[in-house]
Amino acid sequence: MNISKFKVEYWLNPLDDKAEYNLGSSCCQPVTVEQLLEMTGTDKEGFFQEISSMSLHYGYFEGMPRLKKAIAGLYTDAVSEDMILSVHGGTGANSIVCYALCEQGDNVVSILPNYQQYYSIPEAIGVEVRIFTCDAASGYAIDFDKIRAMVDENTKMINLANPNNPTGYTLTKGQLEELVDIAKSVDAYLVCDEIYRGLSDEYMYSICDLYEKGIATSSTSKVFSSAGTRVGWIVTRDLALKDTLMNMRSYHSICEGPINELIAAIVLENKDLFYKRNKNIVEEARAALYEWIKGQPHFKVACDSKSSTSFICYDFDIPALEFAQGLYEEKQVLVCHGACFEQEHSFRIGYGFGDVDYFKGGLARIGEYVKSLEEKGAI
Amino acid sequence: MNISKFKVEYWLNPLDDKAEYNLGSSCCQPVTVEQLLEMTGTDKEGFFQEISSMSLHYGYFEGMPRLKKAIAGLYTDAVSEDMILSVHGGTGANSIVCYALCEQGDNVVSILPNYQQYYSIPEAIGVEVRIFTCDAASGYAIDFDKIRAMVDENTKMINLANPNNPTGYTLTKGQLEELVDIAKSVDAYLVCDEIYRGLSDEYMYSICDLYEKGIATSSTSKVFSSAGTRVGWIVTRDLALKDTLMNMRSYHSICEGPINELIAAIVLENKDLFYKRNKNIVEEARAALYEWIKGQPHFKVACDSKSSTSFICYDFDIPALEFAQGLYEEKQVLVCHGACFEQEHSFRIGYGFGDVDYFKGGLARIGEYVKSLEEKGAI
Incomplete structure (x- = not known):
C-alpha cells in the first residue's frame, strides 16, 4: 500500500x-525484570520456575486469562474479560482497529494531534479522512460543534488519543460524553488511544466505560514502564466487533506469547x-x-x-x-x-x-x- | 477492510x-524453556540472570544483533545481517510483506495451496489475485508454463509456501530457479513463506539465496519448536525494499521485545x-x-x-x-x-x-x- x-x-x-x-x-x-519482581513483591524463584517450565508453544489464542483479568481491572465494571483482546503492543492494537473498521465508502474523523496510524492507515486503505486539528491558540481544546458538523452517516469512526499525544491534554468525563453523543448521532465507533491514561489521583474514564461502541487501545509501554513485553490490548463492549477484530488479528499476529503475557499480567495486577x-x-x-x-x-x-x-x-x-x-x-x-x-x-x-x-x-x-x-x- | x-x-x-x-x-x-536450555547446553543461572537484569524497554528497533546473526546463519553467504528484519511471528512477516508490496493496479500471482494471508490480504487491499492451484492429480507439482503465462508487467509478486503448507511438497534448487526466471522476466518479487524449511539432510535453498528480489519469511514456530517466542523475520537482499518493509513494520508492531529475541537467538544458534x-x-x-x-x-x-x-x-x-x-x-x-x-x-x-x-x-x-x-x- x-x-x-x-x-x-x-x-x-x-x-x-x-x-x-x-x-x-x-x-x-x-x-x-528484577525491579518489577521486587517492587511487586513477586517471588523471584517462583517466577523463574514458572518461566522455566513454560512450554514455548503458542500459549493463549484468546489471551492469558490472568492477563485479561488484570486488564479488565483497569476499567470500571462496564468492562469484563470477554471484551478484551490481547494484541502485539499499542501499535498492533491501533493497526488492527484501523484495518478492521475502515471500508471503501466510509469516512473517518481524526482529531489531531494524534498517533499517525489513525490517519495514515485509513488514507492508505483509500478511506476519506476528515481532520480536526486542535491548536495551541485554543489550548488544544476540541471544538465539539466543529466535530459534530464533520460527521455524517458514512462516518465509521471518530478517533483521538486521550490523554493526548503529544500535548497531554485530557478530556473530562463530561467532554468524553459530548464526543459519545456526537458518535451516537451517526452510529459511529469512537476509538481512543488511551496508552497514556492513568497518571492522575482521580480515575480517568475510558471510552469503554461510557459507550457501547467505544473502542479503547492501550499497552504496557508508557505508564506501565514495560514496552519490552510488547503486550497491548483492545477493549470493546461490542462483541460482534470483537469477533471482527479477532479475525483481523489472525492476519496480523495470532497471539502474544506466554512469557510476555505473564510479565504483563504481573505489571497490570500492580497498576x-x-x-x-x-x-x-x-x-x-x-x-x-x-x-x-x-x-x-x-x-x-x-x-x-x-x-x-x-x-x-x-x-x-x-x-x-x-x-x-x-x-x-x-x-x-x-x-x-x-x-x-x-x-x-x-x-x-x-x-x-x-x-x-x-x-x-x-x-x-x-x-x-x-x-x-x-x-x-x-x- | x-x-x-x-x-x-x-x-x-x-x-x-x-x-x-x-x-x-x-x-x-x-x-x-528448561528443555531449550538443557538441549542447547545454555547455563541456566546465567540465562535467568540475563533476563533478570534486562530492561523492559523496547529493546532493539532493528532487531537484537545476536538474533540477526543467528538468522543469517540459516542461509548461504548471499544473506547477511543487514538484510534481516525481525518481526512479530511468521504471520507478522507475511502481513507486512503483503501490505508493503501491494498497490492498486498491481496483480499478484499466488500459488495454492498457500497460507491464506497471501491471497486474502491482497484481495482485501483491492489488488487482482491470479491463482494457480497445484492439484493432487499432478502430485502438487507447479506447472511453470502456466505460471509464466499468468505474469505480466503489473505482477508485483509471485508468492508460495516452500516447503508447501499443507502438502509438504518442496521445490528443488532447479525448480526455484525456474520460478526466479519467471519472476525476473517481469521484474516481480518472489515471496516464499519458508516456515517449514530445514527438515532435510540436504541444505534446502531459500529464495533469498537465489534471487536479489526474493523475499523469505519465517519464524521459530514450526521446525524450531518455539511458537511462543513470537519471533519471525523477513529476509531480502533488496535494501531499498527493506526500508519500505521497515516503515510498514512501524505501523504494524515496532519491535519484538528483548526477552523473546534472546530466546529466539538461543534457538536459532542451535538450529x-x-x-x-x-x-x-x-x-x-x-x-x-x-x-x-x-x-x-x-x-x-x-x-x-x-x-x-x-x-x-x-x-x-x-x-x-x-x-x-x-x-x-x-x-x-x-x-x-x-x-x-x-x-x-x-x-x-x-x-x-x-x-x-x-x-x-x-x-x-x-x-x-x-x-x-x-x-x-x-x-
Missing part, C-alpha cells in the same frame, strides 16, 4: 540510544504501584519544565499535561524538523519534532524517564541552543 | 486444547539440534502414516512431504469441513480440513508433535470413522 512514512519512528528510533540528552521518548522509566511511581516522576519533571519555561520567552506550553509529555510551541520561523535537527547536532539533545504530529514550530518533550537533574540538563541545553540562534541572528 | 475469515485460525484455535487426538497443528514438538531432533520426529511419524494409508482405500497422499504435515485426499463426496467436523465430534480427532486451503475433499494432518503412538491412535480413529461412514452408507 502507498502509506506515508511513519515520521515519529523514522525520527526517534535511529537516534534513541545516541543522544546525550534523550528527551524524545514518551515512556515512563522502564523497569528491569497502582506504577500509577503512583510514574505520577510522581512526571509531576516532578513537569514542575521543572514549567519553572524553566517561565524564563524562555520564545517558548510556550499551551495546555496542561496529564501525561508523560508536553508539547512546546515556539514563536520563530524555523521548521520543526530543522529546529530538532539543529538541537540534536549542536547540543546533543533529542526531542520529537512537531511535524511528527503534523504541527509546525513545535516539539514534544518527554519527561517520564525519572531523572530530573538529567531533564534539567537537557532543558538548559535547549535554552543554550535558542540563545545561540539569537546570537547568530537566526531568530 | 472487507477481508475473508481466516479459516485455519477459526477452525483450529477453538479446538486446539480440546481434541483427544490433536493432529491439527503443524508445529514440531514445542520445548519448554542443527532442532533440525535433527524434528527431522527424526517427523520421519518416524510420516513412515507410520504411509504404512497406515496402504490399508485405507479411500485415502491418498499425492506427494511426498519434507515438512511436518501431509495432505490427504479422499474419494467420497463429503465436503471437507463436514468430514472434519464429523471426525472431531464422533472420534475426538482434530485435523485441519482442506477448505482452509481452498481444497475440497481433503485434510491436513500434522505429525511433528513427537508421540508416534498417539499419532497411530489418531490414525486408527480416523480409520474407524471412515468405516462407520461406510457402514451407515454415507460413503
